Amino acid sequence: VASCLRTTDLDSNLNCDIFLCLVGQSSFSLRSHTCGELCSSHVDEEVTLCGWIQYLRQDLFVILRDFSGLVQILIPQDESKSELKNAFLGLTVESVIMVKGRVRCRPEGQENKKMSTGEIEVCAESMEVLNTCRKLPFEIKEFVKKSEALRMQYRYLDLRSPRMQYNLRLRSQMVMKMREYLCNLHRFVDVETPTLFKRTPGGAKEFVVPSGDPGKFYSLPQSPQQFKQLLMVAGIDRYFQLARCYRDEGSKPDRQPEFTQVDIEISFVDQAGVMSLIEGLVHYSWPEDKGQINVPFPSMTYEEAIRDYGVDKPDTRFGMKLVDVTTAFQESQIEFIKDALLKPSGCIQAICVPEGTVRTESGDSHSYVPTPQLNLQRSQCSLISKQINLFKQLFLMAQANAGDLIFITAGPRENVVCRPLLGKLRLQCVELLESYGVPVRDPSVFHFLWVVDFPLFLPKEDNPEMLEAAHHPFTAPVPEDAHLLYTQPRKVRGQHYDLVLNGCEVGGGSIRIHNASQQLYVLDTILKEDPSLLSHLLEALDSGAPPHGGIALGLDRLVSIIVGAPSIRDIIAFPKSFRGHDLMSRAPDFVSEEDLKPYHISVVWPSADIEGQQDNSNKPSDLTGRPFR
Amino acid sequence: VASCLRTTDLDSNLNCDIFLCLVGQSSFSLRSHTCGELCSSHVDEEVTLCGWIQYLRQDLFVILRDFSGLVQILIPQDESKSELKNAFLGLTVESVIMVKGRVRCRPEGQENKKMSTGEIEVCAESMEVLNTCRKLPFEIKEFVKKSEALRMQYRYLDLRSPRMQYNLRLRSQMVMKMREYLCNLHRFVDVETPTLFKRTPGGAKEFVVPSGDPGKFYSLPQSPQQFKQLLMVAGIDRYFQLARCYRDEGSKPDRQPEFTQVDIEISFVDQAGVMSLIEGLVHYSWPEDKGQINVPFPSMTYEEAIRDYGVDKPDTRFGMKLVDVTTAFQESQIEFIKDALLKPSGCIQAICVPEGTVRTESGDSHSYVPTPQLNLQRSQCSLISKQINLFKQLFLMAQANAGDLIFITAGPRENVVCRPLLGKLRLQCVELLESYGVPVRDPSVFHFLWVVDFPLFLPKEDNPEMLEAAHHPFTAPVPEDAHLLYTQPRKVRGQHYDLVLNGCEVGGGSIRIHNASQQLYVLDTILKEDPSLLSHLLEALDSGAPPHGGIALGLDRLVSIIVGAPSIRDIIAFPKSFRGHDLMSRAPDFVSEEDLKPYHISVVWPSADIEGQQDNSNKPSDLTGRPFR
Structure with missing residues (x-):
């Protein structure tokens, strides 16, 4: 089976290749071949094709389409076949037919090099209309722009586009490879966990499902976190699941109320083990037409990521790193800088945007400044124009050249504004540069990165005296920090790892706490949560829980980055609108x-x-x- | 990878083999080997094992367990290692340890042939306690009988049993093979469909999920029926999904509010094509340790099934078929028989229970009569004792021998009592016989059967003048019956096929209506349903829908029959109680x-x-x- 791989263009308009196995794709079917597989090696063969009318041309040809591509059908022109000819000419676009005919080479000079089947055509001998298309709200062509709402309302037509066919098939193939890797190569057990579950403490984003017991509700889980850990306690040793998860986030852009994660948990493992496992998984399932990726992936600590990129999921496809330029400003009399440096651990951070003052098209340097989009606070961020001589040292430290643009921020080193603000600026600058046609990031490049050594706890936003779990309350501390749990919990790093792809978090996991008393201490003493809500988990840890850890990959996000989709809606067959509505069936509805x-x-x-x-x-x-x- | 298969006993108490691939089962792990894989070829190797304390024996041995089996660890006895010895002796059952040691042959005469690792033992050189088991509500041993409620409350312990480990692993492996068959061999596309959907008309058994829109609810689908058909309209060509489905059936025994079906749909196919596909699927994914199954499966019409077995899902593992014995009773003066034969199409049906009057243990013939369990109506069913001479002809027709038991029913041929009652009696008799130790059905035998040519519509139970869909309203009529839709809809057979295994329905599907006007006629004119609720599907059929059909296999039921589980709860990791409760986490709960x-x-x-x-x-x-x- 693996030996019959072949690249087939789905459509001449779309330059995306997909690997199709020709054995089996017409099994059990009324057709003998698919449209897209036909080539000169089929010449003189009698074939039966089934598909959709893409268009009719010059009363001579029908272009027939199925999922595999397009093929040209020659309509017979001789008088004796006028009935067949008329039947063809009466066809509407997108009607479904079955054609029997013989494959022949196209006459010399009539080959179409843009079409994978462009060397041949099929001389029709008979045709049956399987279904007539009577209604078509838009044309099934890539270049016909449809509104998102129209695409969603007629999703079954939108999915006929080569792009959506490619996306869904690539997703299916990637998932299959992941399963082969986990199940066949590394003996993971695919275990289904319940969707109707108990509400988790503080699960404000969980959908509720009323039960037949008055006042009692199930909850749709945000992840199978508890179940995967319980499966380790149960001795399953290696668990995975393509798990449907649910989160009611109202109308956040490009989020879906239901999404899918590749959910993995393994016993008797350490952090390095899980990371190697995932590197192998991504490498094994990586689509062949997306080039090679290198493993192991580079790794960066949380501290380094914040220091160099101002964010915990850095886009490492380009430079423009943050630079600490505090020393350049030691003598500065600029008010907001002086103020900042007077405070403990006050610092000045900078990024340098290469050629940032050169607006590519107009050359008008100042029109480039992205201030309005950024909603900056003047007191914290300022455009330093190159004519100020005082900043020679700054330019040196930021490695700036003429025409570059430098942004600086001033503030305490640890606070959540100073570096993160530059981190955001860095991303917005590159987007702006690219929107002006300056190529910064290669769209065919995939930068995977591990971010590790996260703090285990963070101050609560609304009450910084209190702590909350940075990842979740089941994450184990880094072994050498474990003793700090009881004395300086803010200093404890967690055995938590995030997988970042091109600046997006595509996965996150941790080694879990497997000791009941440590788990109780974290829940009760540090996080001030009611441990009775998790009594079943605490009991489980006390009845022989193995050391274990795991990860969850966001499948929708991962696939959407790989295919370069602008939205995760483009890799989901029937997504919801940003308000959570299904525009096709009009769900939700009154009951x-x-x-x-x-x-x-x-x-x-x-x-x-x-x-x-x-x-x-x-x-x-x-x-x-x-x-x- | 495929070449390293090996049969490993999970436990000496359980005679079930499972195929484990040794490559990869310890990858990324702290262990070097699993407990169960060790054998004489590992002698002299230094190994690291991780697992649970099964028990300690004579202060000399620890039996260590992981998912793969048991292995004997020899506790060092020399004075120099007293610290290690004491550490071992302090271990509680079900504590988790890591042991390093060397494999050696057991001394002659001490081999344990019942244990797959019985030829060897591991001399411990060091040991680390990974977790101490402090609480254990019951022992993890097959022979310790636990109440269902206790098993469910501590499911994570119950799952440690060899039986549950086997069940979950076999399920995972079967599902993986199914995916290989569908995805790799026949190019099906694995497409996820939404769980949050619109309530279907009359979907009384659908869970509702309140949304943020006042008064509007999502519904958890009973199956992805609409989506799979829309995917065919979308040109996906071949769809499959392991689909989670939801049905709120209150407290029906051995039903689960959520269950999984292998959901399949294919375009340009006929009924024979779908049936061949499924035969191939079952054959390919069939567990090796369950013997061979033969394909194609036998097929029977609905009419034959009712005629011969009194049920549409016959258990063909044994005879005792229904026999029409009307002619034997033409002259009968027995009141209820005379009455029945006076009515139009009145008939007498019989089953013969071989040796049915012989109670195996006591020999007391009449104590066997199962009347109390059956709640029979005297007027319709009666025990005919062998001493009545008049019934010679009956005995001949029923092929009865001395000691056999014959049941007869009388009534109109078409009604839903006469034959179905005998069908039920037939099953209850065989259960009773087996409960008395009479072997009737071989538990290692698997009888697959297709039942076809179902009626497309059935009279509604509460109003027989009205019709309802026998399968669902999307099932296409048998082509030669299609014209009867408009004149005699009750006579139309559907292109509907059920897959039956050992008398249980394990799958059902149909060729669907792909013509919008035919679908509208069925919904509107025949079924009197509001077609506006399915307007999106009707519109889809009018925009180029290919002919298509599919099937759904009940995965839970299928796997439970294959492993011989008494309940589908035994092949689900975290099932609900029969009242829909999760006894471990106590879901549902108050909100x-x-x-x-x-x-x-x-x-x-x-x-x-x-x-x-x-x-x-x-x-x-x-x-x-x-x-x-």
């Missing part, structure tokens, strides 16, 4: 009070809200985007 | 009114029921089983 009775719930209509629940009154309506009153 | 606010719902407590909703007042409480008042 009668009668149908809700078995679940002991009733709808609280917004008008009732005003009466009884004032604190809800400023919540915007999901339909209009305005508050209810 | 605060505050947390429900974003979903615009509130709980209607049973006490409120009494005031406002009288029609609910007789509904039994799900907790107590008694009505609310």
Whole structure:
């Protein structure tokens, strides 16, 4: 089977190759061949094809399409076959037919090099209309631009496009390779875990599902975290699952209320083991048409990532790293810099945007400044123009050349503004440069990166005296920091690793706490959470839990980066709109009070809200985007 | 990889073999080998093992267990290693350790032939306690009988049993083989479809999920039926998915609120094509340790199944078929028989239970009669004792011998009592015989069977003048019956096929209607359903839908029959109780009114029921089983 791989163009308009195995793709089928597989080696063969009418040309040809590509059908022109000819000429675009005919070489000079089947054509001998297309809200052509809403409403037509066919097939093939790697090569066990589960403490983003028990609800899990750990306690040793996860995030752009993660857990493993496993997994499942990737992936500590890129998921495809230029400003009299340096651990950070003052098209240097998009605070960030002589040292430290643009920020070294602000600026600058046609990042390049040694706890945003888990409360401390748990928990690093691809987090995991008393201490003493809500997990840790760790890869995000899709919606067959609606079937929809009775719930209509629940009154309506009153 | 298969006993107590690939099962791990893989070829090797303490023996041995089996560890006895010895002796059962040591042959005469590693032992050189087991509600031994509730509460311990390990691993391996067959050999595309969907018309068994839009709900689908058909319209050509499905059936025994089906759809196919595909799938994925199965599977029409077995999913592992014995009774004066034969199409049906009057253990013939269990209506079914001479002809027709038991029923040939009653009796007799130790069905035998040519519509139970879909409203008629749709819809057979294994329905599918006007006619005119609820599907059929068909296999049921599990709970990692509860985490659980606010719902407590909703007042409480008042 593996020996019959062949590259087939899906469409002459689209330069994407997909590997198709020709054995089996017409098994059990009314057709003998697919449209796209035909080539000169099939000449003189009698074939049966099934597909869609792409278009008719000059009353002479029908271009027939199936998932594998296009082929030219020659309509017979002799008088004796006028009935067949008329049947062809009566066809509407996107109607479905079955054609029997013989393959022949196209007459010399009529070959189409842009078409994978361009050397041949099929002389039709008979044709059956399998279904007539009567309704078509838009043409199935790549170059016909459709609105997102129209594409979603008629998703079954949108999916006919070569791009969407490619995306869904590549996703399926990648997932299959991942399974082969995990299941066949490394003996992982594919275990399904429940979707109807118990609400987790603080699970504000979890969908609820009313049950038949009055007042009791299931919850759709955000991840199978508890189950995967319990499977390790159960001795499953190696678990994986392509797990559907659910998160109710309202209308965050490019998020989906349901998404899929490659969920992995393994016993008797350390951090390096999980990282090697994942490198092998990505390498093994990497699509052949996307070039080679190198393993092992480079690794960076959280501290380095923040220091050099101002973010914990750096895009390492380009430079423009953050530089500490504090020493250059020791004598500076500039007000906001002086203020910053007076404070403990005050520092000045800079990034240098090469040729950043040269606007590619107009040469108008100042029109480039991205300030409006960035909503910068003047007190923290300032454009330093190159004519200020005082900054020679700065230019040296930032390795700036003429025409470059330097941004600086001033503030305490640890705070969450100074470096992260430059980190954001760095990304926005590169996007702006690229929008002006300056090539900075090669779109065919894939930079994987591990970020490690995260802090185990972070101060809570709304109450910095309290701590919250940086990853989740089950992450184990780095062994040499474990003793600090009891004295200086803020200094403890976690055995937590994030996988970053081209500046996006595509995976995250950790070695877990497998000691019940350590887990109880973290939950109870450090995080001040009610441990009784996780009593089953704590009990499990006390009944022979092996050391274990794992990871979850965001499949949708990973595939969308690989195929270069602008949105994860482009690699999901039936995605929801950004408001969580299915525009095709119009879900969610009203349900009668009668149908809700078995679940002991009733709808609280917004008008009732005003009466009884004032604190809800400023919540915007999901339909209009305005508050209810 | 495929060349290193080897049969390993999981446990000496359990005679089940599982195929394990030794390459990769210790990759990325702290261990060098698994416990169960060690054999005489490893003698003199230095190994690192990780596992659970099964038991300590004579202060001399530790039996260590991991998923692959058991191995004997020799505790060093010399004075110089007393610290190590004491560490071993202090271990509690089910604690987790890592042992380094050297493999050696057991001294002659001490081999254990019942143990796959029984020829060797490992001389411990060092040991690390990875986790101490402090709590154990029951022993992890097959012979220790646990209550179902206790097993479910401590599922993570229950899963350590060899039986559950075997079940979950076999399930995972079967699913992987299915994927290889579909994805690699026949180019199916694995497409994920949404779980948050729109409520289907009449979807009384669908869980609802409140959304952020007031009054609007998603629904958890009972199957991806609409999506799989839309994917065919979308030109995906071949779709499959291991699809999680949801059905709220309250507390039906051995049903789960969520279950998994192998969901398949294919374009340009006929019924024979789908059936061949599935035969190939089952054959390819069949576990090696369960013997060979033969394909193609035998096929039977619905009419034949009802005629010969009184049921549409016959257990063909044994005879005792229904026999039409009407002619023997033409002259009969027995009241209920005379009455039945006077009616149009009145008939007498019989089954003969070989040696049915001989109770195996006591020889007391009449104590065998299963009447109390069957709740028979005397007027329809009667025990005919062998001493009645009049029935010579009956005995001849039923091929009865001395000691056999004959049951007869009388009634109209078409009704739903006469034959189905005998069908049920047939199954209950064989269960009773087997409970008395009479072997009737070989537990190692697997009888697959296709049942075809189902009626497309059936009279509604509550209103026989109306019709309902026998399968679902998307099933296409048998081509030669299609014209009857418009004149005699009750006579139309559907292109619907059920896959039956040992008398259980393990799959069902159909060729679908791909013509919009035919689909509209079925929905609107025949079934009197509101077609506007399926307008997106009707529109899709009108925009170039290919002919297509598919099937769904019930994975849980299929695997449970293959492993001989008494319940589908035994092949699901974390099943719900028969009331839909997770006894480990105690889901479903209460959710605060505050947390429900974003979903615009509130709980209607049973006490409120009494005031406002009288029609609910007789509904039994799900907790107590008694009505609310």
